[in-house]
Amino acid sequence: MMLKWRFLSLLSATAIVAAARQQPFSQATAWDTYDAGLFTPVESLSALSTSEFTTFSHPLFPKHSARIKKTEWCDSTVPAYTGYIDIEAKHIFFYFFESRNDPAKDDVIFWTNGGPGCSSSLGLLMELGPCRVKNATSTEFHPESWNSNANVFFVDQPIGVGFSYAEYGEHVDTSEDAAQDIAAFVALFFENFPSFKNRAFHMSGESYGGRYLPLFASAVYDQNTQLIAAGLTPINLTSVIIGNGLTDPAGMTLAYYDFACTPASVPPVVDISSCVRMKKALPRCEKWLKASCVDTFDAMNCQAAADFCSNEIEIPFVNTGRNVYDISKPCEGEVADTLCYPVTKTIRQYLDQPSVRETLGVDPAVPQNFSSCNNDVSSAFYLAGDMLHPTEAYVGALLERGVRVLIYVGDYDWICNWVGNERWTLALEWSGRDAFAAQELRDWEVDGEAAGKTRAAGKFTFATVHGAGHMVPYDKPKQSLALITRWLAGEAL
Secondary structure, three states, rough: OOOOOOOOOOOOHHHHHHHHHHOOOOOHHHHOOOHHHOOOOOOOOOHOOOOOHHHHHHHOOOOOEEEEOOOOOOOOOOEEEEEEEEEEEEEEEEEEOOOOOOOOOEHHHHHHOOOOOOOOHHHHHHHHHEEEEEEEEEEEEEOOOOOOEEEEEEEOOOOOOOOEOOOOOOOOOOHHHHHHHHHHHHHHHHHHHHHHHHOEEEEEEEEOOOHHHHHHHHHHHHHHHHHHOOOOOOOEEEEEEOOOOOOOOOHHHHHHHHHOOOOOOOOOOOOOOHHHHHHHHHHHHHHHHHHHHHHOOOOHHEEEHHHHHHHHHHHHHHHHHHOEEEEEOOOOOHHHHHHHOHHHHHHHHHOHHHHHHHHHHHOOOOOOOOOOOOHHHHHHHHOHHHHHHHOHHHHHHHHHHEHHHEEEOOOOOOOOHHHHHHHHHHOOOOOOOEEEEEEOOOEHHHHHHEEEEEEEEEEEEEEEEEEOOOHHHHHOHHHHHHHHHHOOOOOOO
């Protein structure tokens, strides 16, 4: 769902892995020996059972299979499905909801929450899903769901997150490794359900999704080369949608001063003496982070710089007791327990019900005591230094290859705030940089009222959402749906 303070200071076949890592292919791989006559796709989601899983695979993905079933749950107006992508000893859980509008024609959206380590059930049951949790035993219909005009996946990734699990000590500690699993997930699904082939495919998410999604989309794009070479249909990767993302960790760290000590969102919330100390630390932080984390990645020095800058620039705000995901209000409960939102505890209680787990088809291997965010996964990514790597260069590369990109930010979010996100979008190196930077921020509206600010050039759009925190669809569901509906339609905000 979101970055968790302090750890953040801020969906394989051999061929797929080789493609994404730019390793040479052997002519003896499955890609070269594939015979289309060997494969019979599942074809139709409507043929799936509600009482048991249907298992499917593909000869080009010898290490992959999947389990999927119909699931009468959450939204009675559309078919829903749940299942696992099985990658040998790794098992990625997913939810899939058909569009309320025209499922046979509408686009497909992939959604992941962040963390790293947070379950996408939070996005489903709290933010943009077709239902929201009502209490510990029930859900209620959500009219502003993103499946209003799209078919939507919610994916618990990496393994260890939500209902995903692994055997024999398998683990994923980096976004690069997670990207290989996601690329395989996407290819396997589209090959087995060809009615979705050629549909516009959008990869979306929030928070640590700012690191995940540029890598995930790049892995899907690069994998298309191998799909084409094997005579298969490539994934129609159309756009990347990042909400309140951490794409430039160093730049975001520096922006914490602006957000806490200037009226960038609300009046200053940190005391004057602390703000003066923070401002004095900015030049050192900027120089150290640039030298050790950006220009050259020196893991030890980068971590030291991040720790220093966290103590000097982040801690003063955290000590105010305000919600790190919404600067306009205090934190409700503890960040480590409720993420400042008690509804996350209700989601945990709801998903811990045996009847709900049975309905969803949760594997018995998954432990009880559902965790909205897995601290073990967060810690592993932290220890691997994954959180310190910027990913804006992947965004530039995707733009140059014709993939549209939307960066949206709730203007009350502190942890992945609009100031830091605007700065990296303006500085991004790509052929449309000058045209993008030349655009002044303008209002975008919903029902005749200002919903936020935006600028756009070519295939790149930046937008703020007024009065929203880190989870924009939670705080501003009507504006969030308007935003995504216009984006899917290719309309200007």
